[in-house]
Every structure is written in structure tokens, then in C-alpha cells.
Amino acid sequence: xxxxxxxxxxxxxxxxxxxxxxxxxxxxxxxxxxxxxxxxxxxxxxxxxxxxxxxxxxxxxxxxxxxxxxxxxxxxxxxxxxxxxxxx
Numbered sequence: 001x002x003x004x005x006x007x008x009x010x011x012x013x014x015x016x017x018x019x020x021x022x023x024x025x026x027x028x029x030x031x032x033x034x035x036x037x038x039x040x041x042x043x044x045x046x047x048x049x050x051x052x053x054x055x056x057x058x059x060x061x062x063x064x065x066x067x068x069x070x071x072x073x074x075x076x077x078x079x080x081x082x083x084x085x086x087x088x
Contacts, residue, residue, distance in 0.1 A: 002044035007032045008063030009083045011073035015058050022048040023061065023071030033061040033071065 005027030028038035035048035
């Protein structure tokens with residue numbers, strides 16, 4: 001399996017409605033943070049993460065694709081070299 005493409009170095013704050021979503025784990029979707037099927041052409045072997053929202057509320061979605069709690073941000077972007085370089 002390949003490495004995901006970082007689509008952002010900070011989480012995306014969204015209010016989500018109750019339904020099923022597919023979070024882009026490969027980083028190649030043009031509809032971030034959601035999957036648009038780009039993983040089929042990315043060659044990474046990384047597939048989207050299905051998740052269900054049961055109540056309308058605000059969520060912080062991972063954009064760096066390195067979270068340990070997909071699809072939600074866990075702060076891992078702060079540990080990435082790309083983030084540290086950006087902050088310098």
C-alpha cells in the first residue's frame with residue numbers, strides 16, 4: 001500500500017447531517033475530505049473510510065490523512081515535517 005497524499009495541513013471544520021459518508025483516505029479526491037473515487041486511479045491501494053453520522057453536529061475532519069482516528073482529526077498533522085516546516 002502506498003502513502004496517502006496530504007490534502008491539507010489543518011483539519012476541516014464541517015457541520016454534517018445524519019447519513020453515511022466516505023472519507024478520502026488516499027488524499028487524491030477533488031472533493032476533500034470526502035471520496036470522489038480518485039483512489040481507483042491513484043495507485044496507492046488506499047480505499048475510503050465509510051462512516052455514519054447519527055446526529056447533525058460539527059466535526060473536525062482530518063485533511064493530512066495521517067490520523068489514528070479516521071476520519072476525524074487527532075492532531076497528527078502537527079507531527080508531520082510538512083507542518084513543522086510551514087510553521088518555521
